[in-house]
Amino acid sequence: MTTRETAIDRATAYYDSGTFLTDLRRRVAMPTESRPPADTTRLRAYLEDELAPATSRLGATVRILDNPVPDAGPFLLAHRHEADDLPTVLVYGHADVVPGQDGRWRAGLSPWDLVVEGDRLYGRGTADNKGQHTVNLAALEQVLAARGGRLGFNLKLLMETGEESGSPGLHEFCRRMKDDLTADVLIASDGPRLAADRPTLFLGSRGAANFRLRVPLRAGAHHSGNWGGALRNPATVLAAALSTLVDAQGRILVEGLRPPAIPEPVRAALADLTVGGGEADPTVDTDWGEPGLTPAERVFAWNTLEVLALSAGDPAKPVGAIPGTAHADVQLRFVVGTDWQNLESIVRAHLDAHALPMVEVEVLQAVPATRLDPGSPWVHWAKASLHRTTGKIPAILPNLGGTLPNDAFAEILGLPTIWVPHSHPSCAQHAPDEHMLGTVARESLAVMAGLFWDLGEDPGNMCP
Incomplete structure (x- = not known):
């Protein structure tokens, strides 16, 4: 008789046997960088050579489809249908990685070689997202085997190849393929857990809007002795403009x-959550940001305005001259309910009110915020499943502090969205020395096997 424990045991045995490392090593070795997007050959090869066979083993029909955006990477779309009266889950992941940054990894490491040092599994994509989708595909396969060739639900799988370059074409693809992507729930994995030892669910993501402030006063620089006091300094103007947007303690000043x-x-969902505290985590500045909020509320339930870059003159070799121009790149991370669509006009009006009409505002890109209600039946179901598997109370994040293209699923497809991350906060995601933790990978295999088993165990109650 097959049981839930059978599926979980098979999933952890997949890790203990070394097969997980073998599969991940092969996948890490494929440099599927999506930036610059000059050549999509490797992206397509990863879908065809790696993910299509793995998905076919699930008994799914697999298609690799072109991106509606010219020269952008393709999509893999797979479908396994068991019965009309069963729930349908859409599983999402991404095959692309950020640039490898060869030569910047510490001695003994390479972005394209999986290196195991104790609990750390180093290599580009181990945390984001090859390690994570390897966990999910393996968990599905073990549940299928444990249940004698059945999942107990219908499966759709969508894998994109451009998430690290802004998911070009994903939203249009979802619009065009909406019937093919119809489901009852999205279950996906990306981003970090709240802490390495605490299973986590997040239900959406904060939005992000990047904008640039420019102060283009004159064509060139002028001697600071001959002209100082007679010429407006664009760097000084820019600093003043920034100080009207956010104060010295990180509080947003623009209503x-x-x-x-x-x-x-x-x-309530955030009441017992602690940000940071891991071995390699930075120290949290408890007095930074919106007064009266906990660090968890500031990261997961509030907006932040971050100055990403400042430029005026030559920072590497400053000279005694008043620069002609200055600019700053600024990012607003925001939650549901923020009027982000009118960001440019809001900032423009604010600067004008502070007598700063010479500061130009340009919105560069923006991604909406999403958030599933923490009271959703799907959240209660997933939380109970993770607790049953691990014996731990999962952290429930109403939304990730970072940003994902979750609006494609929540808004275009109209799905409740459940994300189960398999990474940890200090994984060096997007940086040299990216790594996944073996203990987290093994526990995540158990978590996902339990979750997928539970989805097929009592399908009559699984469409809240």
């Missing part, structure tokens, strides 16, 4: 860029 009050279910 239109602040979010609505934190909903009570969101506040």
Whole structure:
């Protein structure tokens, strides 16, 4: 008789046997960088040579489809249908990685070689996202085997190859393929757990809007002795402009860029969560940001305004001259309810009110925020499943502090979205020395096997 424990044991045996490392090593060795997007050959090869066979083993029909955006990477779309009266889950992941940054990894490491040092599995994509989708595909395969060739639900799988370059074409693909992507719930994995030892669910993501402030006063620089006091300094003007947007303690000063009050279910979900505290985590500045909020509320339930870059003159070799121009790249991370669509006009009006009409504002890109209600039946179901598998109370994040293309699923496809991350906060994601933790990978295999088993165990109750 097959049981839930059988599926979980098979999933952890997949790790203990070394097969997980073998599969991940092969996948890490494929440099599927999506930036610059000059050649999509490797992206397509990863789908064809790696993911299509793995998905076919699930008994799914696999298609590799072109991106609606010319020269952008393709999509893999797979479908396994068991019965019309069963729930359908859409599983998402991405095959691309950020640039390898060869030569910047510490001695003994390479972005394209899986290196195991104790609990750390080094290599580009181990945390984001090859390690994570390897866990999910393996868990599905073990549940299928444990249940004698059945999942107990219908499966759709979508794998994109451009998430690290802004998911070009994903939203249009979802619009065009909406019937093919119809499901009852999205279950996906990306990003970090709240802490390495605490299973985590997040239900959406903060949005992000990048904008540039420019102060283009004159064509060139002028001697600071001959002209100082007679010429307006664009760097000084820019610093003054920034100080009107966010104060010295990180509090947003523009009312239109602040979010609505934190909903009570969101506040309750965050009540027992602690940000940081891991071995390699930075020390949290408890006095930074919006007064009266906990660090968890600031990261997961509030807006932040971050200055990403400042430029005026030559920072590497400053000279005694008043620069002609200055600019700053600024990012607003925001939660649901923020008027992000009118960001440019809000900032423009604010700067004009502070007598700074010479500061230009340009919105560069923006991704909406999403958030599933923490009271959703799907959240209660997933939380119970993770607790049953691990014996731990999962952390429930109403939304990730970072940003994912979750709006494609939540808004275009209209799905409740459940994300189960398999990484940890200090994984060096997007940086040299990226790594996954073996203990987290093994526990995540058990978590996902349990979750997928539970989805097929009592399908009559699984469409809240």
